[in-house]
Amino acid sequence: MREISTQTIVDAVKDASIQANLELGDDVVQALESALEYEESNVGKDIIKKLLENARIAREERIPICQDTGVAVLFVELGQEVSVKGGGLHQALEEGIRKGYKEGFLRKSVCHPFTRKNTGDNTPIIVHLDLVSGDKLKIWVVPKGGGSENMSRLFMLLPSAGWAGVKEKIVQTVAEAGPNPCPPTIIGVGIGGNFERSAILAKKSLLRALGTPNPDPELDEIEQELLTEINKTGIGPQGLGGRVTSLAVHILMMPCHIASLPLAVNIQCHASRHVEVVL
Amino acid sequence: MGKEYHLKTPLSVEDIEPLRSGDRVTISGIIYTARDAAHRKIMELIEAEKELPIPIEGQIIYYVGPSPAPPGRVIGAAGPTTSYRMDPFAPKLLELGLKGMIGKGKRSKEVIEAMVRHKGVYMAAIGGAGALMARAIKAARVVAYEELGPEAVRELRVESLPAIVVNDTLGNDLYVEGQKKYRIN
Numbered sequence: 001m002r003e004i005s006t007q008t009i010v011d012a013v014k015d016a017s018i019q020a021n022l023e024l025g026d027d028v029v030q031a032l033e034s035a036l037e038y039e040e041s042n043v044g045k046d047i048i049k050k051l052l053e054n055a056r057i058a059r060e061e062r063i064p065i066c067q068d069t070g071v072a073v074l075f076v077e078l079g080q081e082v083s084v085k086g087g088g089l090h091q092a093l094e095e096g097i098r099k100g101y102k103e104g105f106l107r108k109s110v111c112h113p114f115t116r117k118n119t120g121d122n123t124p125i126i127v128h129l130d131l132v133s134g135d136k137l138k139i140w141v142v143p144k145g146g147g148s149e150n151m152s153r154l155f156m157l158l159p160s161a162g163w164a165g166v167k168e169k170i171v172q173t174v175a176e177a178g179p180n181p182c183p184p185t186i187i188g189v190g191i192g193g194n195f196e197r198s199a200i201l202a203k204k205s206l207l208r209a210l211g212t213p214n215p216d217p218e219l220d221e222i223e224q225e226l227l228t229e230i231n232k233t234g235i236g237p238q239g240l241g242g243r244v245t246s247l248a249v250h251i252l253m254m255p256c257h258i259a260s261l262p263l264a265v266n267i268q269c270h271a272s273r274h275v276e277v278v279l
Numbered sequence: 280m281g282k283e284y285h286l287k288t289p290l291s292v293e294d295i296e297p298l299r300s301g302d303r304v305t306i307s308g309i310i311y312t313a314r315d316a317a318h319r320k321i322m323e324l325i326e327a328e329k330e331l332p333i334p335i336e337g338q339i340i341y342y343v344g345p346s347p348a349p350p351g352r353v354i355g356a357a358g359p360t361t362s363y364r365m366d367p368f369a370p371k372l373l374e375l376g377l378k379g380m381i382g383k384g385k386r387s388k389e390v391i392e393a394m395v396r397h398k399g400v401y402m403a404a405i406g407g408a409g410a411l412m413a414r415a416i417k418a419a420r421v422v423a424y425e426e427l428g429p430e431a432v433r434e435l436r437v438e439s440l441p442a443i444v445v446n447d448t449l450g451n452d453l454y455v456e457g458q459k460k461y462r463i464n
Binding site: 040041043047050051053054055057058061062063064065066067068069105106107108109116118120146147150178179180182232233234235236238239240241242243269270271 | 316343344346347348349352357360383385403408413414427428429459460461462
C-alpha cells in the first residue's frame with residue numbers, strides 16, 4: 001500500500017481551488033481566441049476580447065475570474081493501492097476547499113435551501129468518487145457557478161426518440177437558456193446510464209480539455225454537428241446576438257436500461273474551471 | 280452598435296428616456312447592490328411601510344454578489360448575476376422610482392412592462408468578467424443585511440462602469456433583436 005497523508009490532500013485541494021478560480025485554463029483561452037475569428041457581430045467580438053482581458057487581469061492581479069466561485073465539485077479517482085493516513089478522505093477534501101476559499105478570498109456560495117443562510121465556508125462539497133486500480137490519487141477540482149447550473153436539464157426520453165430526439169432536446173435546452181448561462185458556453189452531455197448517472201456523465205464530460213476530439217469518432221462527429229446547430233440559434237456572446245453561442249459540445253455515453261434513454265445537458269459558462277492534481 | 284452615453288447617478292427620467300436598446304453606457308456615482316435574498320427583505324419592509332436601508336428613487340441596483348476583497352483592494356471580482364431571480368420584485372421597485380437595473384439575462388414580460396410604465400431601463404454587464412468589472416468600483420461598503428455575506432446590500436462608488444442597454448422605456452429587448460439578426464433557419 002502507498003500512503004498519502006491527509007495533509008498532502010488538504011494542501012493540494014486548497015491550491016487547486018485557488019488556481020482554478022484565478023487562472024482560466026489555456027484550453028479555454030485558446031478557444032476564446034479562435035472564437036474571435038469566426039464571430040461576426042462587433043458587440044460579440046468586443047465581449048470575447050473583454051473576456052480575454054478579464055482572464056489576464058484575474059491571473060495578474062490574483063482575483064477570481066468570476067465572483068461566482070461556485071459550489072466545489074470534486075471528481076476523485078482513488079487507486080485501490082492507496083491508503084489515506086491521518087483521517088478521512090472526504091474530510092481532507094472538504095478541509096482543502098474550506099482553506100482554499102478562505103485564503104484565496106473566494107466567494108462562499110453555499111446556503112440552506114429555504115432559510116438561505118450561508119454555510120460560511122463553501123461546504124458541503126460535492127464529491128464523485130471512483131475506485132480504480134493503481135497507487136495514485138487523482139483529484140479534479142471543478143468549481144461550478146449557479147447561473148449555468150440553473151439552465152441545465154435532465155430528460156428521461158423514450159428509447160424511440162433516438163438520436164433525433166436527443167439532438168432536439170440538447171439544442172432546445174441551449175436555446176431556452178439564451179443569455180442566462182453567460183454564453184459562449186460549453187455544453188456537457190451525458191447519455192445513458194440512469195437518472196443520476198446521466199447527470200454525472202454530463203458534468204464529467206466538461207473535464208475534457210477544449211479543442212481535444214472525442215475519442216469515439218461517431219460521437220466526435222455528432223459533437224461537431226450539434227455545435228453547428230447550436231451556433232445557428234444566433235444567441236451569441238452574452239446572448240446579445242452573434243455566431244459564437246457555444247465553444248464546444250462534449251458527450252459522454254454509456255449503456256442504459258432497456259426501457260430508458262436518459263439524457264442530461266449540463267451547461268458550463270465560459271469560465272470553465274477545472275484543475276487536475278495527481279498525488 | 281448603438282450610441283454611447285455617460286450616466287451619473289442619481290438619474291432622472293430625462294437621463295433615461297433617450298436610451299435605446301443596444302446603446303452602450305458608462306455609469307459613475309453611487310449605485311447599490313442587491314440579489315434575491317436582499318430583495319425579499321426590502322420587499323418585506325415596503326409591505327410593512329417601514330424605512331428602507333437604501334434610497335430607491337432615481338437609483339440603480341446592480342445585481343451582484345462580489346467575492347471578498349483581498350487585502351489592499353476595495354472589492355473582489357464583481358460581475359453580474361442572472362437577473363430573472365429578481366423579476367418578482369423589480370416592478371414594485373420601478374413603481375417606487377428605481378431607474379436602472381444592471382445584471383445579465385432575460386427579464387420577464389411584467390418587468391419589461393413596468394420599465395415602460397415607470398420609465399426605467401435594464402442594462403447588461405458582461406457575465407463572468409468579474410475581475411474587469413471590479414476595476415470600475417472605487418469604494419464599497421455594506422449598508423444592510425451583513426449576515427447575508429456575499430448577498431448583503433452594498434453601496435458602491437463607481438467610475439465609468441460599462442454596460443449595454445437591453446430593455447429601454449419603449450419596451451425594446453436587445454436579446455430578442457440581437458439574436459434575430461444572427462439566427463440561421
